[in-house]
Amino acid sequence: MKRKIVIATMNDHKASEIRSLIGDRYDVMTQSSFSIPSVHETGKTFEENALIKAGEVSQKTGLLTLADDSGLEVDLLQGNPGVYSARYAGPNATDAENNKKLLAELEEFKDEKISARFQSVIVLIDPVDNSKNIFHGSWEGRITLKPRGKNGFGYDPLFYIEDLESTAGELNQAEKNKLSHRAIAMRKVTDYLKKKSLDTE
Ligand code: IMP
Numbered sequence: 001m002k003r004k005i006v007i008a009t010m011n012d013h014k015a016s017e018i019r020s021l022i023g024d025r026y027d028v029m030t031q032s033s034f035s036i037p038s039v040h041e042t043g044k045t046f047e048e049n050a051l052i053k054a055g056e057v058s059q060k061t062g063l064l065t066l067a068d069d070s071g072l073e074v075d076l077l078q079g080n081p082g083v084y085s086a087r088y089a090g091p092n093a094t095d096a097e098n099n100k101k102l103l104a105e106l107e108e109f110k111d112e113k114i115s116a117r118f119q120s121v122i123v124l125i126d127p128v129d130n131s132k133n134i135f136h137g138s139w140e141g142r143i144t145l146k147p148r149g150k151n152g153f154g155y156d157p158l159f160y161i162e163d164l165e166s167t168a169g170e171l172n173q174a175e176k177n178k179l180s181h182r183a184i185a186m187r188k189v190t191d192y193l194k195k196k197s198l199d200t201e
Helices: 012-022 046-061 082-087 095-109 173-179 181-200
Strands: 003-007 026-030 064-074 115-126 131-143 159-161
Touching: 003 012, 003 046, 012 026, 012 064, 012 173, 012 181, 046 064, 046 115, 046 131, 064 082, 064 095, 064 181, 082 095, 115 181, 131 181, 173 181
Parallel strands: 003 026, 003 064
Antiparallel strands: 064 115, 115 131, 131 159
């Protein structure tokens, strides 16, 4: 029987990316399967928020739990929106509203190269051996003030990857999952889980 793993998120796009990055060795569920409401992200860093989300969901389910806290850092905005990426334009902001706010903030820099990166911090908690591990991934790019592409979520249409001459919003999920901040962190998670299962066999 496959071991269960719970993804502590209410974001279906994020869950879908993580699901395909975990592969088929696990029975993957999300916190919605347990009717666990959205967890308040009161932390000031990605690490703190990922620890809060994974802690609450693992405690409520007693199962192996994974939480990703992620966001976009724009150098010209001193790292903002950062941990506030999901609620940049307000507590219940949509992706479109957040993108609009970011474009407005960056209008004055329209003639500059706007360097930015996505960050992902993933916390994995295993209640069986009481272990807690943290994995990081980042993805460098720049912001384009001309949104392109309908794939992905969040700031993907504004995140331009020079080498590919395309935005993250123009990549399909398989392409994004080869390069993204979340993919880099998730590769570390799956390597860790593989090694751990070999150690206990
Ligand atoms: P979290 O669910 O609190 O971790 O918020 C993550 C937020 O960061 C999302 O709502 C997006 O605004 C942004 N974000 C994180 N990862 C991505 C991505 O892969 N593409 C686009 N936006 C992302």
